[in-house]
Amino acid sequence: MTDDDSELRAQLRSADPARRLPALGPEGLNREMEQLMSNTTHTAPAGADTDNARPRIPRWMPLAGVAAALAIAAAIVAPLALGGTEPSVEALAPPTGGDVASGGCLALEPATIAAQEQAFAATVIAVEGDTVTLDVTETLAGEVADRVTVTQVDATSSDFSGVPFVEGNDYLVGALNGAMTGCGVTGEDTPELRALYDAAFAG
Amino acid sequence: MGTVTDTAREHRMRELVALVGEPVRRYLHRRTDAATADDVFGDVLLVCWRRLDDVPAEPENAVPWAFVVARQCLQNAQRAERRRGRLVGRIIAIDPPPAAAAPLGAEDPDDDPRAAAVTTALTRLRADDAEVLRLWAWEELESPQIAVVLDISANAAAIRLHRAKARLKAELEKSAPPPGHVRHEEGRTTND
Known part of the structure; x- marks a missing residue:
C-alpha cells in the first residue's frame, strides 16, 4: 500500500462509526x-429432523x-x-429456455438452485397484462430489490418449465444474469421446492 | 447428521465465533442502528451454525464469507422493517413518536472535522464505491476478500477499489479549503 493509501485509510477510519464500540x-x-x-x-x-425435545x-x-x-x-x-x-423495483427477464434446446429440463437438484445468482421468496401482489409484480419477502442469495417485475409465463410459447403467476400466491424465484430461471427452479413455494432451496442455501 | 458429532460441531462453531464474531458485530454496527445490529448478529450466528459445513476452512476466507451472511441477514431485517414502515407510515402524522436514539457514531460530539469531511464525502459517492471503501478501511479487507463479500471477481474488486479511492480523494479535495483561503486565528484574520 502506498503512503497515499495509508493516509486515505486512516482518514476513513477516523469516520468509522464502530471505532468506539467496545x-x-x-x-x-x-x-x-x-x-x-x-x-x-x-x-x-440443514434439513435433518431430530428435534424430539418438547417445545x-x-x-x-x-x-x-x-x-x-x-x-x-x-x-x-x-x-x-x-x-x-418507496420500495425499490427491479425487472427480471423471462426464462431463456436454453435447456429445452438440449432436450428438456434436467432433474432439479440443490446444486442447480445453489448456482442461482439471485434467489428469493416473494408474493405476487399484482398481475397487470403481461407484467407480474412480486413483493420480495426473503432474500436467499444475491442482491434483490424490494419488488421484482417479471413477464407472465406464456403457456403457449414457453418451454412449459415455468409456472403462471397467480396473484396472492407465494413463489420461490431463482435468477441468473438478470433472467428468471425456468426448469422448475422458479415455482410455487411448496414444501418440496422450499426443501430444495433450504438445502441449497441452508439459511 | 453425518460423521461429525455434536461436540465436534460445537467446538468448530466456537472457533468460528471467536474468529468472525467481533468483525461481524462491527460490520453490522457500521451499517445499521445498535438495536438492529445486535438483533441481526444473533441471526447471523444461527445461519453460521446451520451452514457450518459451508464455512471456508482458511480464516482469511471465513471472515468475508461471514460478512456475506451478515449482509443477507441485514437485508432481510431491513426489508421487513421497510415493510412495516410502509404499513405504519400512514399513522405518523397523527401521533409522531419521540426521536429514536441515533445510530452509534452518527452524532459524536468529539468527532474531528476530518471524520466529518470523510462521512460527507462518502455520502456523495455512489453506494457501490462507498461500500468498497468501507470494506477496505473499516473491515480491513483487501481486494480478493472484498471480491468474496461483493460476489464479484478479484480483478473487478481491485479495479472498483482503485476507482473508489480516486473518487473519494477527489470528493475530499473538493470539500477541502482552497490554498489561498482566509484563515481565522485568535480573533485575527490573515490571508495566506
Whole structure:
C-alpha cells in the first residue's frame, strides 16, 4: 500500500462509526455462543429432523419482542427522516429456455438452485397484462430489490418449465444474469421446492 | 447428521465465533442502528451454525464469507422493517413518536472535522464505491476478500477499489479549503 493509501485509510477510519464500540471480548462471545446453543439444542442443521425435545420458548423470545418494538419505532421514524420509503423495483427477464434446446429440463437438484445468482421468496401482489409484480419477502442469495417485475409465463410459447403467476400466491424465484430461471427452479413455494432451496442455501 | 458429532460441531462453531464474531458485530454496527445490529448478529450466528459445513476452512476466507451472511441477514431485517414502515407510515402524522436514539457514531460530539469531511464525502459517492471503501478501511479487507463479500471477481474488486479511492480523494479535495483561503486565528484574520 502506498503512503497515499495509508493516509486515505486512516482518514476513513477516523469516520468509522464502530471505532468506539467496545469489544464483546471472549466472555461476551461466549455468552452469544451459549445463547445460540440453548436455542439450537437438539436442532440438527440443514434439513435433518431430530428435534424430539418438547417445545419450549427460547430465551431470546422476550428480547425479540423488544427488538421488534424498537424496529417498529425505527420504522416509524425512518420515513420522517428519509422522506418516504418507496420500495425499490427491479425487472427480471423471462426464462431463456436454453435447456429445452438440449432436450428438456434436467432433474432439479440443490446444486442447480445453489448456482442461482439471485434467489428469493416473494408474493405476487399484482398481475397487470403481461407484467407480474412480486413483493420480495426473503432474500436467499444475491442482491434483490424490494419488488421484482417479471413477464407472465406464456403457456403457449414457453418451454412449459415455468409456472403462471397467480396473484396472492407465494413463489420461490431463482435468477441468473438478470433472467428468471425456468426448469422448475422458479415455482410455487411448496414444501418440496422450499426443501430444495433450504438445502441449497441452508439459511 | 453425518460423521461429525455434536461436540465436534460445537467446538468448530466456537472457533468460528471467536474468529468472525467481533468483525461481524462491527460490520453490522457500521451499517445499521445498535438495536438492529445486535438483533441481526444473533441471526447471523444461527445461519453460521446451520451452514457450518459451508464455512471456508482458511480464516482469511471465513471472515468475508461471514460478512456475506451478515449482509443477507441485514437485508432481510431491513426489508421487513421497510415493510412495516410502509404499513405504519400512514399513522405518523397523527401521533409522531419521540426521536429514536441515533445510530452509534452518527452524532459524536468529539468527532474531528476530518471524520466529518470523510462521512460527507462518502455520502456523495455512489453506494457501490462507498461500500468498497468501507470494506477496505473499516473491515480491513483487501481486494480478493472484498471480491468474496461483493460476489464479484478479484480483478473487478481491485479495479472498483482503485476507482473508489480516486473518487473519494477527489470528493475530499473538493470539500477541502482552497490554498489561498482566509484563515481565522485568535480573533485575527490573515490571508495566506
